[in-house]
Amino acid sequence: MSIVSEARPACGEGLAPKTVVFEPDRPLLTDGGGRIAPLAIAYETYGALNAARSNAILLCHALTGDQYAAGVHPVTGKPGWWEAMVGPGKPFDTDRYFLICSNVVGGCMGTTGPSSINPATGKAYGLDFPVVTIRDMVRAQAMLIDHFGIETLFCVAGGSMGGMQVLQWAASYPERVFSAMPIATAAKHTAQNIAFHEVGRQAVMADPDWRSGRYQEQGVRPEKGLAVARMSAHITYLSEAALQRKFGRKLQDRSAPTFSFDADFQVENYLRYQGLAFVERFDANSYLFVTRACDYFDLAADYGGSLAMAFKDTKTRFCVVSFTSDWLYPTSDSRAIVHALNAGGASVSFVEIESDKGHDAFLLHEPMFVATTRGFLNSAAAARGLAPNGNSK
Amino acid sequence: MNFTPAREAPEQSAQPLDQPRLDLAVIADMVASGARVLDVGCGDGALLQLLAQKKGVDGRGVELSQRGVNECVAKGLSVIQGDADTDLADYPDDGFDYVILSQTLQATRRPRAALANMLRIGRRAIVSFPNFGYWRVRTQLAVTGRMPVTGHLAYRWHDTPNIHLCTIRDFVELVDQLGARIERGVALDRSGAPIRFNAPWWVWNLFGEQAVFLLERGGGQR
Numbered sequence: 001m002s003i004v005s006e007a008r009p010a011c012g013e014g015l016a017p018k019t020v021v022f023e024p025d026r027p028l029l030t031d032g033g034g035r036i037a038p039l040a041i042a043y044e045t046y047g048a049l050n051a052a053r054s055n056a057i058l059l060c061h062a063l064t065g066d067q068y069a070a071g072v073h074p075v076t077g078k079p080g081w082w083e084a085m086v087g088p089g090k091p092f093d094t095d096r097y098f099l100i101c102s103n104v105v106g107g108c109m110g111t112t113g114p115s116s117i118n119p120a121t122g123k124a125y126g127l128d129f130p131v132v133t134i135r136d137m138v139r140a141q142a143m144l145i146d147h148f149g150i151e152t153l154f155c156v157a158g159g160s161m162g163g164m165q166v167l168q169w170a171a172s173y174p175e176r177v178f179s180a181m182p183i184a185t186a187a188k189h190t191a192q193n194i195a196f197h198e199v200g201r202q203a204v205m206a207d208p209d210w211r212s213g214r215y216q217e218q219g220v221r222p223e224k225g226l227a228v229a230r231m232s233a234h235i236t237y238l239s240e241a242a243l244q245r246k247f248g249r250k251l252q253d254r255s256a257p258t259f260s261f262d263a264d265f266q267v268e269n270y271l272r273y274q275g276l277a278f279v280e281r282f283d284a285n286s287y288l289f290v291t292r293a294c295d296y297f298d299l300a301a302d303y304g305g306s307l308a309m310a311f312k313d314t315k316t317r318f319c320v321v322s323f324t325s326d327w328l329y330p331t332s333d334s335r336a337i338v339h340a341l342n343a344g345g346a347s348v349s350f351v352e353i354e355s356d357k358g359h360d361a362f363l364l365h366e367p368m369f370v371a372t373t374r375g376f377l378n379s380a381a382a383a384r385g386l387a388p389n390g391n392s393k
Numbered sequence: 394m395n396f397t398p399a400r401e402a403p404e405q406s407a408q409p410l411d412q413p414r415l416d417l418a419v420i421a422d423m424v425a426s427g428a429r430v431l432d433v434g435c436g437d438g439a440l441l442q443l444l445a446q447k448k449g450v451d452g453r454g455v456e457l458s459q460r461g462v463n464e465c466v467a468k469g470l471s472v473i474q475g476d477a478d479t480d481l482a483d484y485p486d487d488g489f490d491y492v493i494l495s496q497t498l499q500a501t502r503r504p505r506a507a508l509a510n511m512l513r514i515g516r517r518a519i520v521s522f523p524n525f526g527y528w529r530v531r532t533q534l535a536v537t538g539r540m541p542v543t544g545h546l547a548y549r550w551h552d553t554p555n556i557h558l559c560t561i562r563d564f565v566e567l568v569d570q571l572g573a574r575i576e577r578g579v580a581l582d583r584s585g586a587p588i589r590f591n592a593p594w595w596v597w598n599l600f601g602e603q604a605v606f607l608l609e610r611g612g613g614q615r
Contacts, residue, residue, distance in 0.1 A: 319466065320473075338473050339483040347453070349466045350473035354459060368459065372466050379469025
């Protein structure tokens with residue numbers, strides 16, 4: 001296929017050595033009527049694809065995640081976002097499975113997004129980038145999976161926005177998804193979810209350096225606004241119990257309040273740090289686009305308002321996971337998914353993991369979560385005929 | 394052997410989840426090969442595994458305890474965390490051929506609603522429960538004047554999860570009220586051996602320590 005060229009960084013700052021570029025004769029046509037071409041998809045892989053191409057797992061990253069699920073992140077120098085779960089002997093066992101993780105369309109780690117060059121203008125897209133949806137992200141991923149010559153994914157797994165992609169995969173390509181793990185996620189964004197995202201977007205847009213999204217050309221970055229957006233979002237990823245345990249009312253490097261607006265409290269200092277660290281690695285316009293994609297997500301709406309219809313007659317094996325202290329995508333959201341799957345007659349397991357770490361629990365080493373994931377994947381591997389070494393039996 | 398307190402937190406459960414249960418083989422015998430089965434209160438999945446091995450069923454489970462669900466998922470069973478009292482309502486009509494409630498009915502808050510839901514979700518329901526009409530239970534109450542505590546009903550009155558105990562006669566009456574039909578019934582004696590089917594009712598109700606019923610939805614229902 002001449003439509004694909006390998007390893008040519010098409011956007012970003014050449015950070016992603018593994019990139020597939022789909023040339024303009026294979027555009028990504030978006031739900032909103034947009035057209036993205038050329039389309040670069042930056043990805044990472046871990047482990048080896050077996051001869052039968054039957055051991056591939058697609059990991060879908062969350063809102064501000066990227067393709068670096070494991071190993072060392074090239075920008076932050078920190079471990080990949082799912083280091084707790086991905087690696088030799090871990091549930092997503094790199095000795096057994098071929099793991100693929102790609103940066104979502106609209107992102108900023110090498111996949112085409114608002115910071116990429118718009119071929120029509122020669123300048124960064126900015127807000128001219130088409131508003132993308134979760135389904136658009138999944139369409140792009142499907143192009144990548146086609147590129148790898150993989151017919152059926154052994155599993156599609158991810159948490160939060162990644163979990164939305166998992167649900168969309170199962171609904172859009174049921175025959176290509178052998179098993180699915182939607183984790184700490186929801187089939188639609190609630191008013192509260194949209195509200196928090198809107199606060200974040202308004203914080204970005206209120207920064208004078210945002211310049212109506214054209215900050216790149218003008219050599220500035222709306223770092224303050226993006227940092228505030230991250231600070232408010234970060235609170236939603238934690239739980240009150242976790243914040244209280246970690247910080248309480250403890251003061252930062254001082255014994256008494258200063259009666260000023262310094263970061264007297266440790267929790268203030270922590271949030272400021274989170275905001276600053278975030279702007280180092282994330283693009284403000286990308287933040288607008290990925291939050292918008294989540295807001296538009298309502299899987300049932302594409303199926304006449306019935307989530308069960310999205311999964312009708314599916315053969316995919318599902319394992320739905322929620323966490324007790326997650327108030328961003330609470331267990332009730334996962335139960336709605338489970339009910340729909342049950343109504344559709346799907347094979348579904350559902351576990352609510354006891355944790356006080358809030359939404360972020362899915363990124364951490366939670367022993368019950370690890371055991372559940374391992375058990376589910378092992379049984380699915382047995383049903384798929386995958387030997388422990390990843391070969392086809 | 395105790396009765397599985399399906400609604401009780403598992404970590405404090407008095408019953409080890411891996412203990413084999415006498416009624417499982419009797420239940421398995423009632424299920425047709427290759428059927429679609431929903432096991433409500435499936436514990437560690439022992440019955441689902443037995444049904445998969447012996448009858449090749451397409452099985453699903455509902456279990457309240459996180460420990461039970463995790464064990465089931467680790468075994469490759471499709472089990473969701475849920476409660477017989479609240480979650481059966483969400484299942485569609487006729488989603489399954491059989492809905493099984495094994496040693497759990499007496500621990501539900503609303504046994505009648507649970508049974509009605511089961512017969513809505515599946516054409517057939519299989520229910521096993523401890524018989525409070527068993528002669529040793531009657532004797533304890535009559536002689537000592539206190540709530541019975543037996544090997545099967547091992548809890549004291551104030552800490553038991555078994556809040557809706559019934560006798561075989563009580564159960565048969567409830568089935569009748571729901572317009573369902575008893576297709577098969579087996580009472581198990583103290584040794585776990587089935588009492589012969591053609592024994593009169595009062596014999597069942599007196600000598601059966603537990604009972605297993607295969608019910609079919611009545612034509613008049615729904």
